[in-house]
Amino acid sequence: MSDERREVEDSNAEVFQAMQVQLPEPEQAPADTGRGIGTSTLRKEDGKLVTGQARFIDDITLPGMHHLAFVRSPYAHAEIRGVDAAAALELPGVVAVFTNDDLGFESGVPTASNPTGDGKQPERPPLARGSVRMVGEPVAVVVAETRYAAADGAAAVEVDYESLPSVVDVEKAVADGAPLVHEDIEDNLSCSIRHETDGFDAAVAGAEVVVEQRIVNQRVAPVPIEPRGVVAQFVPASQEVTLYTSTQVPHYVRTFTAVVTGISEAKVRVIAPEVGGGFGSKLQTYAEEFVAVAASRALGGTPVKWIETRYEHMVATVHGRDQVQYVKLYAREDGTIVGLDLHVLANMGAYLQLLAASIPHLTLFMATGLYDIQNYRCRVDCVFTNTTPVDAVRGAGRPEATHLIERTLDILARRLGVDRLELRRKNFIKEFPYSSASGLSYDSGDYEKTLARALELTAGWEPDDGDGRRRGIGYSTWVEICGLAPSAVTSAIGIGAPGWESSTLRLHPTGKATVITGTSPHGQGHATTW
Known part of the structure; x- marks a missing residue:
């Protein structure tokens, strides 16, 4: 090793060491009670996973199985003038090309969410019909003897598009004159969820300090190691179907497969094999699942498989977050929070997926966090745009709430010139059970104790920018809804x-x-x- 390289590595090691927080030795676990409490237990499922014997979707092969590939829109918004599959059908191994009207669907892709009861829920055909409203929307499906032949066939299908005006920014989508995502919805608004405590305006009128902030919680993609995938086989003689799918919610998939395809739910069997990560993105029922079942039926019972590519995942699997939040926090000069006024623009994407508007509704519930905020007003506007649908991903609406209240408290601390942690301590909920201003019941908690413990673990560690690097410790509080359903x-x-x-x-x-x-x-x- 050269002296120059050794010096670089030694320098990197010193920097890494300087960034470490020395954690105490873990406390001794209590003695085994005979019921496994206080003892380490080897996971029973890991043997097959680490030896390669676990079965994921792409490990499943059925006799005579064909493969699916989807023709997807390259446009955010366009009219479909025609679909020409002639070239694709001439390719070796291509068996069929289906559009929505070929597959006998009885409904569109369902959503299970309607917080206000009167939300606008436009139909989403499993395969686009008439127009596309997002990049990646499936227009047709190609069936072939191999996965490669199916991909070649999809590339050969010619779709005649007429581009239409689109809008991908949630703030622009609610502006006057914005392009309409759905022609029958005049303002791109699916629903508006509102909550306000009694006497809000009067309660905050005398606040000595008001913090206003626009906060953007950017869109994210879930990206599990295993993408989505489906294997479906319809049995004509019994009118039964078996659907293997990489999903977090096989029971939802079963019910909605019956609804969309018209097959009796008693004759739909859904199997979730090993699932290589979900993070909420597989807490859904997707168009591709229904298309696979319908395609197998249209082929007279030929089993079919579809495995999502990473590109497809980034444009066709749900995304998360994507909120613009207008926050107004009212406080006294001593740091006591008087009230919180919040307006959220929540991007729904082009269509409503399974939980849809219920995700930002959780933001409404949790925006007051761990703090004793008695006066609260919130309006959540759920907005359509020409983008991939937004739904549950890693925390689903609650991280958005935590980010906005924690960010705003840091701004208030700077405005008042007080320590950010002392400001939090001052406003922590201290008596339990506690009824929050959003209507939730907090059964227990000791937030000062947990904060004190966090400070113990980081005691003695200070930022050191002598080498040109700035390092520090960020602080955030967090409370979660548990046992959500049924409730x-x-x-x-x-x-x-x-x-x-x-x-x-x-x-x-x-x-x-x-x-x-x-x-x-x-x-x-x-x-x-x-």
Whole structure:
């Protein structure tokens, strides 16, 4: 190793060491009670995963199986003037090309969310019909003997598009004269969710300090290691279908497959094999699942497989966040928060997915965070744009709430010239149970104690910019809704499905018992904990 390289590596090592926080040794776990409490347990599901014996969607192969590839829109908004599949059908291995009208769907892709009861929910055909409203929207599906032939076939399908005006920015979408995403919705607004505590205006009128801030919570893509995928086989003789899908919600998929395709729900079997990550993006029912079932039926029972490409994932799988928040925080000179006034523009994308407007509704519920804010007003406008739909991703509406209140408290601390942590301590909820201004019940908590513990763990670590690098410690508080369904909150945020769970207990003559639950694991270790 050269002296120059050694010096660089030594320097990097010193910088890395300087950035470390020395954590204390973990406390000794309590003695084993005989029930596994306080002991380390080896995960039961890991053997097949680490030895390559687990079965994911792309490991499933059925006899005679064909492959699907989707023809997707390159336009954010366009009229479909025609679809010409002649060239594709001449390619070796291409079996069929289907559009929406070929597959006998009985409804569009469903949404289970309607928080206000009167939200505008435009139909989304599983394959575009008449026009496309986002890049990546599927227009046709190609069936071929191999995946490569299907991809070649999709590339050969010619779609005649007439480009239309589009809008991708949520603030521009609500401006006067904005292009309409759906021609029958005059203002691009799906719904407006509102909440206000009694006497809000009078309560904040005497506030000595007012902080106003526009906050952008940018759009994110979930990107699990395993993309989405589907294997479907329809059996004509019995009118039954088996659908393998990489999903977090097989029960939703089963119900909505029956609704969209017209197949009796009693004859729909959905299997979720090993799922290589979901993060909310697979907490959905997607057009491709319904198309696969319908394509197998149209082919007389030929099994079909579709595996999403990473490009498809980035344009056709749901995204998260994408809110613009206008925050107004009222306070006294001593730092006591008097009230919070919030207006959220939540980008829904071009269509409503499964939970849709219920996601920013959770932002409304959680925006007051861990703080004793008695006066609260919030308006959430759920807005259509010519973009990929936005739905549940990693926290689903609640990280957006945490970011906005924590960011605003830091601004207030600077405005008042006070320590940001002391400002938080002053406004923490201290008495429990506590009813929040958004209508939630907090059963317990000791936020000062957890903050004190965090400070203990970082004691003695200070920023050091002597080498030109600036380092520091950021602080944020966080509280989460647990046990969401079934509950009053589930109903309040407009989720049409009840969210119930069921189980079956079977006692055997041997004295053993078998418990069957509907819980679908996707990485959480259910086989071990159950």
